[in-house]
Amino acid sequence: MSELESEAMEAEFGTVAGWTEDAVRALGPEHAIPAGCRGSGSEGALRWLADGLDLAPGARVLDSGAGVGGPAGWLAAERGVRPVCAEPMAAAAGAGRRLFGLPSVxxxxxxxxxxxxxxDVAWCLGVLCTTSDKAGALAELRRxxxxxxRLGLLVFVADGPLSAPAPEGNEFPSEAELRALLRGARFRLTGTAEADLADSPPEWTERADAVEAEVARRHGDDPAFREAEEQSGRVGRLLSDGSLRAWLGVAVAG
Ligand SMILES: C[S@@+](CC[C@H](N)C(=O)[O-])C[C@H]1O[C@@H](n2cnc3c(N)ncnc32)[C@H](O)[C@@H]1O
Incomplete structure (x- = not known):
């Protein structure tokens, strides 16, 4: 294993990220942002976070755990900033650079x-639950x-026992744990909300679905594809039965 905490996560966030880039190229650039946000929020969630982040023109913005760069690409297109993307999976970081022209490490x-x-601003979307070192990740964001x-977060939280297995390598904090971690890292929460993950325009969803179908058409028989589907299916089931909640927060670095 190279960087992440399970091979299943490497399939989902590495191999599938590269396939997603290829499918976007085949279908057209208007597919890049919706497909690139598949791993996290809806457009409504991104807008709620961006509104809370007080983005001034020229603000220096970081996306930590940027995936293939969809949320950072959205922020650049909608709010006129140029986020820097940091992402441990090389295939995803490269896809973000090529699809959105954003600096990526x-x-x-x-x-x-x-x-x-x-x-001046950072966001970290759907990432804290994929690492056991949440305190380390938050300390780096604070540093x-x-x-x-300002820091924007999308975190999948679990306030009680899960009804079914978690995706491999994921550890979901409770909201109380997350709030304590933020205090410990010297962040002061200024706003929270529940994300409505279905809050995207119909053409956004159609484009994300088209890319997913194209990836399935090309790679549906590959074990890495099946593993990634199983991982994301587990999150979907836990969200739909209420074991998990998609929590949004904006905090100020104190
Ligand atoms: C659910 S995806 C979300 C990607 C992107 N933020 C988005 O919202 O579309 C989780 C991402 O976190 C990355 N990741 C996993 N462990 C990480 C860590 N310790 N530090 C930073 N990123 C990590 C994965 O490679 C993956 O790209």
Whole structure:
């Protein structure tokens, strides 16, 4: 294993990321943002976070655990900033660079290759539950943010026992644990919300589905595809039976 905490995660976030890039190229660039956000939120969730982040023109913005760069690409297109993407899976980081033209580095969130206080804003979407070192990832986000900088989070939280197996390598915090971790890393929460993961326009969903179907057509028999489907299916089932919630938060670096 190279970087992540399970081989199943490497299939989902590495191999499938590369396939997603190929499918976007085949179907057209208007598919890039919806397909690139498949692993996280809806457009409504991105908008809620972006509104809370007080993005000034020229703000220095980091996306930690950026995946194939869909959320960062959305932020660039909608809010006129140029996020820097950090992502441990090289295939995903490369896809983000090529699809959205954004600066991308291969890095774990616990070891960001940036000086202290080099960003005004950061977001980290669907990432904290994929690492056991949540405190390390939050400490790094605090280190690279300037005092008073803002952090946006999408975290899948579980307040009780899960009804079915978690995706391999995932560890879902409770909301109370997450709040304590944020305090411990010197972040002050200023707003929270439940994400409605279905809150995207119909053409967004159609494009994301088209890319997924194209990936399935090309790679449906590959064990890595089946493994990634199983992983994302587990999250979907836990969300739909209420074991998991998609929690959004905006915090200020104190
Ligand atoms: C569910 S995906 C979300 C991707 C992207 N943020 C989005 O919202 O579309 C989780 C991402 O976290 C990355 N990841 C896993 N462990 C990480 C860690 N320790 N530090 C930073 N990123 C990590 C994975 O490679 C994957 O790209």
């Amino acid at each position: 291969v890095a774990l969130g616990q070891a960001l290759p940036f000086p202290d206080a080099s960003f 690279v943010l300037a005092d008073g900088g």
